[in-house]
Amino acid sequence: MAEIELRHIEKSYGETAVVKDVSLSIRDGEFLTLVGPSGCGKSTLLRIIAGLEAQDSGEVVVAGRCVDDKRPKERDVAMVFQSYALYPHLSVFDNVALPLRTRRLSFAQRLPFVGRALPGRGGIEKAIRAEVEQAASMLDIAHLLHRKPGQLSGGQRQRVALGRAMVRHPAVFLMDEPLSNLDAKLRVQMRAEIIALHRRLGVTFVYVTHDQAEAMTMSDRVAVMTAGELLQVGQPEQLYRDPQDLRVAEMIGSPKINVVSCDHWMSLGASLPPGVDGNTTHLAFRPEAVGIAAPGDRRLNGVVTSVENLGSDIFLNVALADGCGAVVVRTHPDVSRSEPGRPVGLQIDPACLLQFDGAGMRLRQADQVEAAA
Amino acid sequence: MTTLDQDRERRVDAKTSFAKRSGEHGLGWLAVSPALLLLIGLLFGPAAAVVLFSLTDWQLGSFTFHFIGVANFRALFTDPTFWKALTNTLVYAGIVVPGTVLLGLVVALLIEASPGLRGFYRAAHFLPVMSTMSAMAIVWGTMLHPTIGLVNRALGAVGISGVNWLRDERTALLALALIGIWQGLGFAMVLFVSGLKAVPQQLYDAAAIDGADGVLDRLRFVTLPMLGPVTMFVVILTAKRSFEVFDSVRVLTQGGPNYASEVLLHRLYTESFDFLRMGYGAALTVIYLAIIVLLTLTQARLLERRVHYS
Amino acid sequence: MIARFPDRRFAGRVARHAILILTAAFALLPFVWMVSLSLKPPEEIFQADFHLWPTAFHGVENYRVALTAAPMFRFLLNGLLVCTAIFALQLLVCIPCAYALAKLRFRGRDTLFSAVLVGLLLPPQALAIPHFVLLNVFGLLDSYAALILPWVISTFGIFLLRQFFRSIPDEIIHAARLDGLGEFEIIWRIMIPMTTPALAAFGIFSIVAHWNDLFWPLIAVRSAEISTPALGILLFRDDEAGQFLGPLMAGAVIIVAPLLVAFLIAQRRFIDGLAVTTMK
Ligand SMILES: Nc1ncnc2c1ncn2[C@@H]1O[C@H](COP(=O)(O)OP(=O)(O)O)[C@@H](O)[C@H]1O
Ligand SMILES: [Mg+2]
Numbered sequence: 023m024a025e026i027e028l029r030h031i032e033k034s035y036g037e038t039a040v041v042k043d044v045s046l047s048i049r050d051g052e053f054l055t056l057v058g059p060s061g062c063g064k065s066t067l068l069r070i071i072a073g074l075e076a077q078d079s080g081e082v083v084v085a086g087r088c089v090d091d092k093r094p095k096e097r098d099v100a101m102v103f104q105s106y107a108l109y110p111h112l113s114v115f116d117n118v119a120l121p122l123r124t125r126r127l128s129f130a131q132r133l134p135f136v137g138r139a140l141p142g143r144g145g146i147e148k149a150i151r152a153e154v155e156q157a158a159s160m161l162d163i164a165h166l167l168h169r170k171p172g173q174l175s176g177g178q179r180q181r182v183a184l185g186r187a188m189v190r191h192p193a194v195f196l197m198d199e200p201l202s203n204l205d206a207k208l209r210v211q212m213r214a215e216i217i218a219l220h221r222r223l224g225v226t227f228v229y230v231t232h233d234q235a236e237a238m239t240m241s242d243r244v245a246v247m248t249a250g251e252l253l254q255v256g257q258p259e260q261l262y263r264d265p266q267d268l269r270v271a272e273m274i275g276s277p278k279i280n281v282v283s284c285d286h287w288m289s290l291g292a293s294l295p296p297g298v299d300g301n302t303t304h305l306a307f308r309p310e311a312v313g314i315a316a317p318g319d320r321r322l323n324g325v326v327t328s329v330e331n332l333g334s335d336i337f338l339n340v341a342l343a344d345g346c347g348a349v350v351v352r353t354h355p356d357v358s359r360s361e362p363g364r365p366v367g368l369q370i371d372p373a374c375l376l377q378f379d380g381a382g383m384r385l386r387q388a389d390q391v392e393a394a395a
Numbered sequence: 396m397t398t399l400d401q402d403r404e405r406r407v408d409a410k411t412s413f414a415k416r417s418g419e420h421g422l423g424w425l426a427v428s429p430a431l432l433l434l435i436g437l438l439f440g441p442a443a444a445v446v447l448f449s450l451t452d453w454q455l456g457s458f459t460f461h462f463i464g465v466a467n468f469r470a471l472f473t474d475p476t477f478w479k480a481l482t483n484t485l486v487y488a489g490i491v492v493p494g495t496v497l498l499g500l501v502v503a504l505l506i507e508a509s510p511g512l513r514g515f516y517r518a519a520h521f522l523p524v525m526s527t528m529s530a531m532a533i534v535w536g537t538m539l540h541p542t543i544g545l546v547n548r549a550l551g552a553v554g555i556s557g558v559n560w561l562r563d564e565r566t567a568l569l570a571l572a573l574i575g576i577w578q579g580l581g582f583a584m585v586l587f588v589s590g591l592k593a594v595p596q597q598l599y600d601a602a603a604i605d606g607a608d609g610v611l612d613r614l615r616f617v618t619l620p621m622l623g624p625v626t627m628f629v630v631i632l633t634a635k636r637s638f639e640v641f642d643s644v645r646v647l648t649q650g651g652p653n654y655a656s657e658v659l660l661h662r663l664y665t666e667s668f669d670f671l672r673m674g675y676g677a678a679l680t681v682i683y684l685a686i687i688v689l690l691t692l693t694q695a696r697l698l699e700r701r702v703h704y705s
Numbered sequence: 706m707i708a709r710f711p712d713r714r715f716a717g718r719v720a721r722h723a724i725l726i727l728t729a730a731f732a733l734l735p736f737v738w739m740v741s742l743s744l745k746p747p748e749e750i751f752q753a754d755f756h757l758w759p760t761a762f763h764g765v766e767n768y769r770v771a772l773t774a775a776p777m778f779r780f781l782l783n784g785l786l787v788c789t790a791i792f793a794l795q796l797l798v799c800i801p802c803a804y805a806l807a808k809l810r811f812r813g814r815d816t817l818f819s820a821v822l823v824g825l826l827l828p829p830q831a832l833a834i835p836h837f838v839l840l841n842v843f844g845l846l847d848s849y850a851a852l853i854l855p856w857v858i859s860t861f862g863i864f865l866l867r868q869f870f871r872s873i874p875d876e877i878i879h880a881a882r883l884d885g886l887g888e889f890e891i892i893w894r895i896m897i898p899m900t901t902p903a904l905a906a907f908g909i910f911s912i913v914a915h916w917n918d919l920f921w922p923l924i925a926v927r928s929a930e931i932s933t934p935a936l937g938i939l940l941f942r943d944d945e946a947g948q949f950l951g952p953l954m955a956g957a958v959i960i961v962a963p964l965l966v967a968f969l970i971a972q973r974r975f976i977d978g979l980a981v982t983t984m985k
Contacts (some may be wrong), residue, residue, distance in 0.1 A: 097886035107880035111898040126887030423811030430802035433858035441835030519729040530957040
């Protein structure tokens with residue numbers, strides 16, 4: 023149906039390059055999320071896919087055909103916007119019906135005033151009404167069809183925007199931070215609904231967010247962007263366990279991954295773990311890869327500065343000596359009861375240690391290379 | 396050809412085809428073209444023509460004209476009626492601007508002070524703004540009539556014998572200024588009211604906590620300082636309107652008696668369209684244009700600043 | 706605090722009304738006077754003692770003279786026609802231009818917008834001579850075209866509408882393009898309905914200005930058949946019947962009434978509209 027292929031997409035506004043040589047294949051029916059800090063060019067890339075923005079170079083291929091010379095409405099894509107972009111002067115019904123009307127009614131039938139009276143319009147309108155009502159009942163907004171968007175809550179507007187996008191059965195769904203204007207509880211609920219919608223429609227979803235938790239929980243695959251560059255594409259757990267780039271490692275996962283430079287490591291008197299490559303400048307490890315032990319001679323030692331008890335887990339913030347940074351440790355409530363001020367030693371699982379060189383690129387040990395292959 | 400070259404070629408192709416299909420460029424020009432043509436044909440062309448005319452001795456109806464350099468301007472500056480018109484306009488503005496602004500401010504403050512009859516007062520004061528000046532000038536003419544006019548009847552009732560306001564050299568301009576204030580007052584009031592509405596209530600609360608809770612204290616420490624930008628704006632706007640005064644002069648005095656109420660725009664009209672001295676009229680227009688442009692630029696400056704503050 | 710000085714508060718209220726009634730009387734007096742005279746027979750107007758309400762009601766007679774001696778309705782219709790035509794043409798020219806300046810990207814856009822801003826500086830009276838010459842060349846003087854054509858382009862309208870169009874988020878326009886609307890359909894179906902208050906404000910501004918304008922009709926028009934109200938009342942005054950104050954005042958009432966009635970019906974709209982258009 024509709025796999026999407028981006029080939030060497032570049033885009034700049036004036037002097038500033040916003041998208042830098044991005045190539046990406048999105049499979050048919052896949053839920054792919056673009057994640058990255060705000061301002062990194064995600065929306066721009068999405069608008070390029072939609073045809074709302076012209077790339078400076080490179081091409082967009084949908085279902086095997088280059089769509090660069092197609093206008094947005096000819097690309098068979100639908101988009102849900104951050105602000106929902108509902109037409110405030112139209113009722114919910116008219117908002118959802120608009121894309122069908124523009125496609126099915128002829129030019130003459132769409133003319134102001136006279137169009138209404140032309141033959142054939144009644145039958146088309148009837149079919150449109152049925153489809154709009156079907157989409158509305160699927161999204162649970164059937165009772166709102168006569169209202170104006172201004173009279174709806176944030177969550178309801180969100181559903182109307184979804185309805186407007188899905189009513190014409192596009193091959194590709196583009197979503198630009200659709201949940202960022204909702205409150206936390208509704209956001210979690212809508213996440214589940216969008217996943218369910220994806221499953222039911224079975225079409226390609228390209229979803230943009232700056233929230234890594236959203237990306238991790240919703241997607242088949244995640245593409246990580248920073249400053250216009252595509253850093254890595256992979257399944258969520260792959261990005262979490264096996265990041266290619268220090269920036270990816272730092273962006274994915276909450277709390278953030280712990281990063282300690284080799285210099286600090288050694289200045290603190292700890293011995294580098296076995297098998298660390300000579301080019302490695304930074305070592306990184308997840309909070310769950312660290313255990314608390316007694317302060318010891320050849321290991322990283324620090325002092326607990328604060329304790330965050332989430333009930334299921336406890337996170338300890340441990341300050342390393344001499345201002346060499348801090349480390350977050352996840353422990354189980356049963357295991358340890360630490361209080362601020364206590365000196366501790368850190369016991370790091372060497373198998374979970376990630377090594378990065380000066381450019382932030384991942385260095386793999388021999389066994390990890392084998393495992394990855 | 397290397398692959399790199401091919402690659403570049405392909406990208407360039409994509410770019411040109413893209414510009415063509417996205418069509419935003421062509422569409423943009425299509426959408427602005429009527430406006431652009433009219434802008435040139437009806438605004439900038441004529442504006443240039445005025446400057447050109449002002450350098451000629453052309454009279455309407457004659458088929459020839461000569462460039463005479465700045466002779467029109469020289470004639471203008473030695474013409475006492477021009478100076479009379481200019482000083483009259485300045486005097487007129489000197490009365491109308493403070494009168495309108497002060498009255499408008501007082502009325503706005505009083506209207507907003509409490510809700511009683513607010514709607515009625517606002518409508519009543521705004522009515523003159525909407526009314527057709529030529530018709531209302533005729534009405535004012537009858538009110539200022541020496542014998543049957545309302546003004547002199549009222550003055551007579553308290554034992555003062557009035558004058559023939561519009562026919563007396565000492566009072567003609569004054570009477571016109573009164574009419575100017577009458578018409579402009581409501582507009583100034585509305586602008587002041589919108590300025591008052593923009594004063595945040597917290598400021599009054601803060602002032603009250605700081606001990607400024609009397610009506611006059613609030614006025615002095617909060618309201619008036621906050622109205623500063625609006626006031627400047629109203630001043631400039633009223634000044635601009637004062638320089639555009641024409642209808643009342645044309646209808647009531649035609650600049651008389653003895654040029655006592657001659658103003659710039661009326662002078663411009665008479666020279667150009669009564670005497671058909673287009674070159675001379677154009678020179679006058681250029682002067683007039685310069686004054687208005689200066690005032691408008693000042694006004695734009697003020698607006699800009701106000702936007703930046705908020 | 707205030708409650709402790711009820712007298713002072715009461716005095717303040719009385720003072721407020723006293724002053725406002727005085728200024729309101731100043732504003733309303735000409736209207737009252739006009740209506741009063743329009744109802745009186747000539748001899749009563751010249752009587753030494755003055756009554757607001759006529760002792761001998763002569764209203765019907767005065768208004769009949771005003772309506773028959775001069776084509777009063779013609780003036781009003783002309784005003785309606787000219788104002789509507791001007792506003793409609795202004796919209797036709799301004800809206801696409803404002804949309805392009807606000808939402809489309811094309812080379813020369815910023816230059817064009819600067820030109821619009823410069824155009825804002827030019828007072829229309831200063832262009833009267835070349836407009837007059839232009840219309841004379843095309844033989845259009847003393848026609849409806851002469852009254853309408855110079856006003857077809859409104860830099861103010863372009864500027865105002867551009868500001869309003871800019872405040873509509875790009876996402877709405879993107880959504881519309883994806884929904885399959887063409888650019889002119891976007892203008893018609895999205896931009897115009899979303900900015901009706903702005904269009905109404907501009908309409909009020911434009912119609913009030915041209916209904917009341919005297920300067921240009923005085924230059925462009927000579928015959929009564931195409932006079933607008935502001936000029937018409939002058940023609941009536943200089944006419945024979947206009948020498949009588951009763952009918953003249955009746956004529957003034959007829960000329961002034963339409964806008965005032967419209968204003969009284971939609972006060973808020975008018976006041977806000979005119980305030981918005983000057984402050985933008
Ligand atoms: N129309 C535009 N003109 C100029 N710069 C733009 C435009 N749109 C976006 N940008 C810039 O491009 C960068 C990327 O924007 P965007 O794609 O919206 O980022 P994101 O969606 O990842 O937050 C930002 O720095 C933004 O300022
Ligand atoms: Mg974005």
